[in-house]
Amino acid sequence: QVQLVESGGGLVQAGGSLRLSCAASGRTFSSYVMGWFRQAPGKEREFVASISKYGLTRTVADSVKGRFTISRDNVKNTMYLQMNSLKPEDTAVYSCVAHSDRMSYVWENWHYWGQGTQVTVSS
Secondary structure (H helix, E strand, O other), X not given: OEEEEEEOOEEEEOOOOEEEEEEEEEOOHHHOEEEEEEEOOOOOOEXXXXXXXXXXXXXXXXXXXXXXXXXXXXXXXXXXEEEOOOOHHHOEEEEEEEEOOOOOOOHHHOOEEOOOEEEEEEO
C-alpha cells in the first residue's frame, strides 16, 4: 500500500509558475512508477506526465510539453511537477498516481491515486 498526498496548488496569473508536490508514504517509493493527471471542470480527466521508478524515462502530454517538467526524489519520497508559462486552460484539479510496474495514459489503470490539488490560472 502507498498513500499519496498532493500539495502546492493555488491561484496564479497566466504566465506564472507553480510547483506541485506528491508525497508518498507506505512501501518503498522507488518501487513505483509515478504520474500526474488533471481534470478541469466539465472535462474528462487527462494524463499530464509520468516518470519511471528511477527517473530515467519521462513521458509528457503534448498539451504541456515544453512548459511542465516532472521529477522525483526517491530519498524524500516525493514527486514534483514544475509548471511554467501557465495558461488559463491549465486550470484543473491535479492528482498524482502510482503504479507498481508501468505507466498508463488511463486513470483507472493506475494502482494508487491521490485526492488532488486545485490549480487555478487567471487570465
